[in-house]
Amino acid sequence: MMAATGETAKRGKTQEFGRWLLGPHMLAFVPAIALSAFWLAGEMALVMVALGLPLVYLLLGTLSDARGSRMREVDGTTGLPMLDRLEHDAEEALLACAETGRKTALFYIQLEEFDPLVQRYGQQAGGVLLQRLGERFRALLREHDKIYWLGGARYAVLIAPVPHFELESAIQLAARLQSAAEEPVSVDMQALYVSCAIGICLSARTPEASSPALLKAAEAALHEACRNAPSSIRAYSSKMGKMTLRREALVKDASSALDNGEIAPWFQPQISTDTGQVTGFEALARWQHPTRGTVPPSEFLPALEDSSQLERLGEVILYGALAALKEWDKAGWFVPCVAVNFSSDELHNPKLAKRIRWDLDRFNLTPDRLTIEVLETIVANSPEDAAVRNLAALAQMGCRVDLDDFGTGHASITAVRRFAIERIKIDRSFITRVDKDQEQQRMVSAIQTMAERLGLETLAEGVETAGEHAILGQLGCAHVQGYAIARPMPFDETFGWLENHNASLGALPQIRGKSA
Secondary structure, rough: OOOHHHHOOOOOOHHHHHHHHHHHHHHHHHHHHHHHHHHOOOOHHHHHHHHHHHHHHOOOOOOOHHHHHHHEEEEEEEEEEEHHHHHHHHHHHHHHHHHOOOOOOEEEEEEHHHHHHHHHHHHHHHHHHHHHHHHHHHHOOOOOOOEEEEEEEEEEEOOOOOOOHHHHHHHHHHHHHHHHHOEEEEEOOOOEEEEEEEEEEEEOOOOOOHHHHHHHHHHHHHHHHHHHOOEEEEOHHHHHHHHHHHHHHHHHHHHHHHHHEEEEEEEEEEEEEEOOEEEEEEEEEEEOOOOOEEEOHHHHHHHHHHOHHHHHHHHHHHHHHHHHHHHHHHHHOOOOOOOEEEOOOHOOOOHHHHHHHHHHHHHHOHHHHEEEEEEHHHHHHHHOOOOHHHHHHHHHOOOOEEEHHHEEOOOOOHHHHHOOEEEEEEEEHHHOOOOOOOOOHHHHHHHHHHHHHHHOOOEEEEOOOOHHHHHHHHOOEEEEEEEOOOOOOOOOHHHHHHHHHHHHHHHHOOOOOOOO
16 A cells, blocks of 8 residues: 555656646746757757747647646636546645545535426526535635536535544535535526535545546445435445446446347237227336346446436337337237337437337338337426427327326326327326225226326226236226236247237126226
């Protein structure tokens, strides 16, 4: 450890000397150097030094780099230094700690609910919020502590080296930073509210005494905080470092899995409670790893989200779903439609409607064969923006739109109508034990009544028993989906399931709903 610290200090001093030697301040010595050259070698040497030395600095990029560095290091919106400055300052702080035995710490702060706020109130309001919060954070720090803006909705705080700074002190400061963030910010007579997650790395816990290691450790701690409940605080530990390595490996593996076809759609049937006929399949992403077997979506979906590959995943699932429709048609099995989940990123892509139109034309399928599933949380948080326009365009094209996980978000009736919803999927939390729990029955009945008044169909998801299936039909729910009907299955297995299911329909009693 001492050897590593000494090496770090030596490297830092060498870099600092190099920056000093090539810095733009050296141009002040050009007249003296030129005069010395004239005394020693004559007039020609004077001309060469006077013209050549500035040219050398220009070719090396010293002047432009210095000017560009100043431009990059301070953000015009928040007035705060940025990542380049943080990397430099963190290196200097660690060197000071190595030489004096003092301690420092790095805090990463991630604002939560920031993107929906910007979508609702605009970029200008978001900029004002970032500036005000930066000022609040600055007011909580000591004179020599530093705060940075890292882009998006993220800040960093670097503690100036001090004799004592333990985990308890770090958590207390993090709690004060959170309290400052959660106070409302008034912008154009509107009170804006956000919360924040915070990741901390103490210099004593960093994997190695270097700026990149400190920043990466703080990033790992922040990631862990964001994965937990809102307003979480997490401090870096060696265990967390191992988790980060595993997560990075998972992200890499998931990206490769998308390329080689390991991640593909599996299909879960949806049936009519009245006739028992298949009314569609939902395409669900599943990963069959060659050595680990089935990797659960709860594990690989966050990895793809972290690497901004959810849109790419959506393209893979959509292609597989449309290809499945064509294969069922060729085999003589009529499946009315296939449902595909669309992420928030996809729904906000202005080219989404055109892409889906192109995919449908490529497979020679009519738009009514595709159902777009959108989460209720997306509907609740989206104003009149690209998502609304995309769903309106898709509905006008003829695609069906399902509102998924209904009852878990806060979508208003107005939002349901604005998004051209045709069917709501009742969340499984309302379905569990509905055949035995009268309160559950009253909730489903109320949702069903609302849907009927709005002219919407309903589908109950998460149906796991025959009793739940039966009572849902009696309550008027038109469609059901869940383990009681079938688990998600690879495409090849759908043919055998369809054959067995259709063969069994004649032997099953018909479930009559309210309309019977």
